[in-house]
Amino acid sequence: MGIADTAIILCGGKSSRMGFDKSKIKMGDKFLIELMAEKLGNLFDTVIFVAEDKYKFGNIGYPVIEDVNKGKGPAGGILTGLKFSPSKYTFFTACDMPFINLEYINYMFKFTDEDKFQVVMAQHGPDIEPLYSFYSKELIPRFENCLHENILSIRNIIQYSNIKYIPEDIQKKYDKSISMFTNLNYKDDLSVLYDKYKIEFGK
Template identity: 70%
Template structure:
């Protein structure tokens, strides 16, 4: 029986640096997150959004989950997504990371088949990318415990679990420009986004 995989796009956040809700940016007549979701549908059985309000995007075809734990940032979004997902592993990505690299994600996905990791996460230089990662359903109690205790750092929540880090050399093999981890926080960043989609 084929393993089912779910992808979750986190659409919360204050977007204070942007000055408006970046999850509602549109390219043409579509939300940018819808375009991201359409790409993810090529390799995932289901793509859902997590937001502070399930009616946030109006009448779209994707399921929008309302945060079970509001005002808890990405940790709350991951907790909500893992609770909903029926998949053993769920991929999480932020709404401000539109340059999806499906080949790289499929590479990460292969490690879920070993069923021995709690998290499959990418290294990005000296940093990590917690919102371009696979999380095991087994982590639900870890996130609940972290949220209940006010410990919202994803690094702290998953501390001590079995994490597979994808080395940067692999990332460079799939994306020399490293654009898959590009996110946008300021209005000036949008030129890069619009330029990329105009070229495509």
């Protein structure tokens, strides 16, 4: 197991804007998250799902870890993932960010090899991409303390960490016609997938 050989897909959230559980979107006979995991498997030895219920996907073929910080949003899922990850650095993404860009993630890898940053993430002006990023296990105490104080903003949690920000000009070299940072928040957003896949909504 290398220093950053684990990827985690967060499968929580209320999906209130979508109107149904986004983590159960299907493409043909597979969950969208399965296809994401298969692609991530080209770079990572281990791909894990973090969900509020470890049985929600049935026999999916990937480990599903139950979130021990329910109701704490993505920050809670990241903390759960960091605790269970076998790697020092873990790549985190979300179930509603289906456009996995292996070339860009591979570029980010080299900064984990340096082993001096606690976070490797993209920055867009004042904004950050907290769920297309690498996090170090060194952040576990910081996440625990902040969640205990009900501080759930990832930006606030990591603000005193040693962060490697990937600038926009580098991101643009790797990004495709459909951005790797695209989120599926509303039913209308699913139209970006219709050209390639038939979508079935999980029940």
